[in-house]
Amino acid sequence: MARHHHSSPQEDRPNIVLILTDDHAAHAVSAYGSAVNSTPRIDEIAETGALLENCFCTNSICAPSRASILTGTYSHVHGVTTLKTPIDAGQPTFITQLRDAGYRTAIFGKWHLGHGEGHDPEGFDQWEVLIDQGRYVDPEFLTVDGMITRPGYATDVITTQALNWVESLESEAPWCVLIHHKAPHRSWFPDEAHAGMYADPIPVPETLFDGKNDWPTRSEAARHQAMTIADHLYPVDLKVDPPEHLSGDELTLWKYQRYMEDYLACIASVDDNVGRVTDWLRERGDFENTLLMYTSDQGFFLGDHGWYDKRFMYDESIRMPFVLSLPRQIEAGQRHAGIVTNVDIAQSVLEAVGVASHPRMQGRSFWRDITQGTPEPSPDGFYYRYYENDDPIHHAFAHYGYRTDRYKLIYFYNDGLGLPGSGTETFTPEWEMYDLLTDREEVHNVAHDPEYRDVRADLEVRMWRSQRALGDTPHPSQPVPAGLAHDERGE
Known part of the structure; x- marks a missing residue:
């Protein structure tokens, strides 16, 4: 409260x-x-x-x-x-x-x-x-x-x-x-005062060259997006056409x-x-x-x-x-x-x-x-929700989730609900979960890993309770968590 x-x-x-x-x-x-x-x-x-x-x-x-x-x-x-x-x-x-x-x-x-x-x-x-x-x-x-x-x-x-x-x-x-x-x-x-001040090579993030084949456990959302440096930065962003002799990772690095x-x-x-x-x-x-x-x-x-x-x-x-x-x-x-x-x-x-x-x-x-x-007392976690689904430029999927100091649960419900800014198509819902202590880059989805079954069940309950406390409405496709008390289930 x-x-x-x-x-x-x-x-x-x-x-x-x-x-x-x-x-x-x-x-x-x-x-x-x-x-x-x-x-x-x-x-x-x-x-x-x-x-x-x-x-x-x-x-x-x-x-x-x-x-x-x-x-x-x-x-x-x-x-x-x-x-x-x-x-x-x-x-x-x-x-x-x-x-x-x-x-x-x-x-x-x-x-x-x-x-x-x-x-x-x-x-x-x-x-x-x-x-x-x-x-x-x-x-x-x-x-x-x-x-x-x-x-x-x-x-x-x-x-x-x-x-x-x-x-x-x-x-x-x-x-x-x-x-x-x-x-x-x-x-x-x-x-003019600052243009060119970063002309020397800029350090590259560990995951710059992540590709679709590097995400075997992640949801379709990571593959469907259109916000890659390799394919979705254009001359208007870069201010100059890329060198014609560059391709593949070398071109991506140049664009970065x-x-x-x-x-x-x-x-x-x-x-x-x-x-x-x-x-x-x-x-x-x-x-x-x-x-x-x-x-x-x-x-x-x-x-x-x-x-x-x-x-x-x-x-x-x-x-x-x-x-x-x-x-x-x-x-x-x-x-x-x-x-x-x-x-x-x-x-x-x-x-x-x-x-x-x-x-x-x-x-x-x-x-x-x-x-x-x-x-x-400090909160043990917080609720997040992104509403635009398959927007016409970046094609990110609609999702919500709950993050604690160690874990993150995400439900991609993939439905724009008719909201302005969303596409009209819906997609099959998917879950992601990350252990931020062992996977700070969030590349290994453990939502379906048996070792994390109890953690996921707890996070689903926390997210549902947070939605209720804040007055938000879960997507109809989201299952009611099994761990909820009877009076919390809304049935």
Whole structure:
């Protein structure tokens, strides 16, 4: 059960900065042990505050994750299940709770939750957002007064607009600004200052050359997808035609290098702009009393299993980087290993500043895990659901699952249920399960291994109970777990 907190008067309530990027994998952050790049200014936030080692999204795709961060609810509650389902912007969010408590609020950058009446940002004193993905160069923004084009590189422009808004504030009331970058989303266009900085060979993941024959135990979902570096990155992504003499693994390696050069250069620009925000806070004397957070809406495959993109419940796709600082309350240099999800962020922000969360919010605040106080028990696992089935571009199958600190159970129910963004065909359901202690790359599916029969049965019960507790509806094809008590079976 979520705990809901009550407002308490504070003479000096913290300001709030949430920097949210798009598709920044945790394994491309040096504080998380990246082997491919360095992110010193993002790392600085962790060094002066805390790093969440196991922060996960509950639906690994942009719009649903952003809606969960704002509302503190799962996709089936806030209604943004796919990229084609816009948000009802009038629903409660942590922003509306802050504004009701006297905070000035604003968002600059990527919104990606629909546009038009009922879908534009609500609860913000100021908003200036990209239309859909937006452009990397000379981006166009939708504002309450209409469209405006701002010259420059999107990451720089979004940061500048956010800082300018805070500078324009006249009263002493606390403020909250969301800085939502487009980067490092596909098609990965670096700015001039960082283009080419990763020209040297970039380390290759162990599973880059995984092939269909290397997955004898995995479900059809791994074979049906269309997100491979070898076959599904195109000249528009790579910015240049591949050399004609390359083929096979050599061509895949060349594409990986081109993709990663630009992806990492976009992150370098983000990192510099994170530093701009930190330096600006220090210059204003606000750093000590500002809740400064950096995260991304989901993870991303960086050649893992030969893939790019996200969607699947494998860890590279669902693990979010999340670092935060508030020196007056958070002891520096912490690493929190407990399970946290994007649904937990709203309540955690509100608890940090002493503002009541909304009774509708789900999840659990992690605030007392990293500050003085008595936290609630950490969850033993979390529920995940991806709704788009056989989408026309990446062809990922719909699935849900349950992950603990050691095990992961996935049910590919493979049915779009008529939701926008899904194909019309359904496929035979399949199960996957992974022992993350012995198989961190998630390549050996043990769902049908007799040695794991009891573990799987336990995970099926945990997943069913989680679905019931959260109010989600299992797919009709999912068998009722045999281990449920009679009053839990719903028969």
